Amino acid sequence: MTKLVYFAWVRERIGVPEEEVALPPEIETVHDLLRWLKGRGEEYAFALAHEDVIRVALDREHTDHDAKLAGAREVALFPPMTGG
């Protein structure tokens, strides 16, 4: 199982802050994951419509869309950060 966590408007649009999912074995990269999630329902399709602005962290480290999930236990999806 993989834990997915969402923040800010990604969280608001998907409607839950986190969930556990069983990823199909063919989901290898962050990009694959985003495509797969968008097929799960319109709330996902809306939240992830503009894939290029979605930031991703694997086990709490920033990564890019080409990265392999490589067994990450926690995958976070969120908009560009606006702290400070």
Added chain:
Amino acid sequence: MTKLVYFAWVRERIGVPEEEVALPPEIETVHDLLRWLKGRGEEYAFALAHEDVIRVALDREHTDHDAKLAGAREVALFPPMTGG
């Protein structure tokens, strides 16, 4: 009369913090003034030996050695500054 004021090691070497002098009419520039002062005694010659490091202010504004005194009422001589 022109008021001359000295600071830091220029003051210590000359031995007085300030003095009033009647400058001869041929003293036109800062450079002329420094040359003239060096002829006033060994304490002046010692204080102003390395002319290039002496900083000058005319009526409390930084200036360079080529500047004309142009009737300045207060001429200050001091080493490079080390505030802050």
Added chain:
Amino acid sequence: MSEHVPPSIRIQKEDFDAAREAERLTRGRRDVGAVVTFIGLCRDEHGTLAALELEHYPGMAEAEISRIAAEAMARWPLGGLTIIHRHGMVRPGENIVLVVAASRHRHAAFEAASFVMDFLKTEAPFWKKQHLTDGTNGGWVEAKESDAEMLGRWTREN
């Protein structure tokens, strides 16, 4: 610096006392020549903003700020570095973020504090939601291109 102090990093709901944090980095020390303190505050956006709601990614926020702090400590000879970022509701005029950098010399302190803020803006997982004075939801603050561009200033030449 003669006394190496690890960076102090806090993510908290409560306000902070910038003066006390700065004093912590200098108390009892005589080798600190420069302390730079940055305080980021909530503006009211010409009276339109009632509050900012700061969301963060617990765990990753600490990890990411620690990484930024370690990078700053590696780049400049710092005698101390403190970073505090608040979360939750913050009203105009209130504090959001604090960075204090202490060093022997002023440039290290200025550069380190500025570096930390630039990376914190774009890399630390925090998001701001706007609550407006007219009672409506002002949406999420959008990331600025200019913030991302600022990172280019810190590219190492080697």
Added chain:
Amino acid sequence: MSEHVPPSIRIQKEDFDAAREAERLTRGRRDVGAVVTFIGLCRDEHGTLAALELEHYPGMAEAEISRIAAEAMARWPLGGLTIIHRHGMVRPGENIVLVVAASRHRHAAFEAASFVMDFLKTEAPFWKKQHLTDGTNGGWVEAKESDAEMLGRWTREN
């Protein structure tokens, strides 16, 4: 900034309270997003220094710092700028100089404070005499080439 505040400049023998000065620039305001505070302190130079004696040129010190402050206000949109420089005897660990710059955005505040310090170091008429812990006179602090070189950073491109 919506409320323009003239710079506050003080040359004084007494210590200053950095936190109170920073608070003065933000109190009752909601348009300040960033406050950068620089504190310069007296180091003990590995235990060799007992005190620094700060000499200044009264009248010109105020005039020169005012000129630097006005230049900073002209270059960056500041909501407030405070500069305090002490004179007389200052012991290791004690404060020497304070610069506080407030602005809407962080870069203006960082740049203005750093600019003021660079010019203050090389243009404000202050000199430091060292009193050593062994009771001897350590002579006058020498100006650093690196301080003069720093001014090149601020050359206007236009």
